Amino acid sequence: MKDEINFTKMNKEILDTENTNYFTKQKYLILSELSALKEDWKWSILVVMIAPICQLFFLSFFVNRSQADVLYYIISGSIVTSLVMGTMLTLGQELGVLKEVRGFDYYSVLPIKKISIIISIVTRATLSIIPSIIVMIIIGIVYFQMPFSFNVSLILVVVISGYSLSAVGAFIGMYARDSSQASLLTQIIQPIMIYLFPVFYPINVLPTFLRWISYISPTTYVSSALRKSFIGEFDSISLIILSIFCLLSIILVEKKFDWRGYGE
């Protein structure tokens, strides 16, 4: 062992400096999450890429590929699948794992906000989806000859979508007992949000009651905003609604997510 440590001097160093702010803590929480992506990036990307790409090719056999509108629906729909799998499901399962391994025992004695943990997980998840989105757009343009005009709103849609879907993921994580129950819940919610709401088809083909329900699903607006961005348009209404979903996620997590008593 080394020489004695001067704890008094070390403590003075801490007391003499101001506390770090919220954003610095958030940055390091994200860096901690990204460490997993750094080491395991191939698998993280593959997991959210394979299913949507297979789905994209599968659907392309049943549709008229010469119609641009149809291509927009199947490509945006596949990207939404990737986003739902990558963010919402990842968040739900991660929170389930944290419950299972008593990870909140570590966080509960630290002066950090619950939403900061959610943001760090969603940021990692969103970053792991980006390659999949790029690949799907390239497949759309090169293979299916989808007319495409790049718009900055595409980046905005991808970023906001991840966080807006986190409310559902947080809800799953909050009520699931552990990671396996979170996984079951996500497998129930995922097909509803992707296949029962207007993601792969226009809203007017839905029965009236589903049409109304679909208005409260973020996937409806993510899909719409993505399609508009492919043709170079900015779907401000969808982006505003998605931002409201983000805000709701923050309120839900801060007010309802009680890590005290999660093990009861």
Next chain:
Amino acid sequence: MNDILSVEAVCYKYKNNEVEANHNISFRINKGEIVGLFGPNGAGKTTLVRQICGTLRVQKGIIQVNNKNISIQPKIISEVISSLNQTMYMHRFLKPVEYITHTGIYRGMKPEIAKKQALQLMEYFDLKNISNNLLMNLSGGERRVVGFLASIIGFRPFVVLDEPTNDIDPEKRACIWKMINHLKNSLGMSFLLVTHNITEAEEVVDRVVVLNHGNIIVQGKPQELLKTNEINKKIVFTLPYYENIKCETLSNLMNLKVKNIDSERFYFYSHNLNVEDNIKLLYSNLNGIKIKDIQIIEPSLQDIYIQIMKEKINNEG
């Protein structure tokens, strides 16, 4: 009030359990005090720790940290307490220095200071050789040391350590006890130590609280417990090897259970008040056999703990 922690009539019952995990627990920890929380597996120690750290609700009773009720002002927990949990959650892909640094930053330290101090703490434990390994590739003991250092960084006034020395080699265990003592003396930090390693904890604890089946069965300073619980002393004596005396012979002569350590050294336990009489009896019964050496060994904290638990089991029938 000089309490850093006050636990008053605290109970806890898990959802599907009929029996309370903790029942009417009350004790206090003064500022700058180290309290050992001992008890067999399933005694309710970790449940109590999780209540203090805010991950389990205080269903009945009051827990106050720095005179503030944690159920009303939960923020006080992160301002005053740091902890090392039994399960030790860590981001597996971080390096030890990153994990300790990040924990310091979450406690409000500036990144550069947190990193500098994380390295200083690691150096104290000679952890340079593992500094570039990922946490997932460390041994259980190494991870435990890293977890301990993460619980220390930022120097919160009150540290809760649940099994801090599990799986750790003797040299580093000694270093942990030394560091705890040093932190108490230099910064006046308080500790709640949950451990089964009572022999080593004895070096640092000021007071002990013993839990069994969710109830406090005894609490106090080790010296007080020694007095009130009439703990037996151990008498060790050495006889010449050529005498070739058996334990059974000695037991019959002394009318006490005598055991041997090796072919020369024997021991028996004597009640505190009868030590002198028993030694006289030993000399007189040995019929001229010369005793080479005799030692009276004071009971350790572990002896006290074992005796208390034995009495408890006997009383429960």
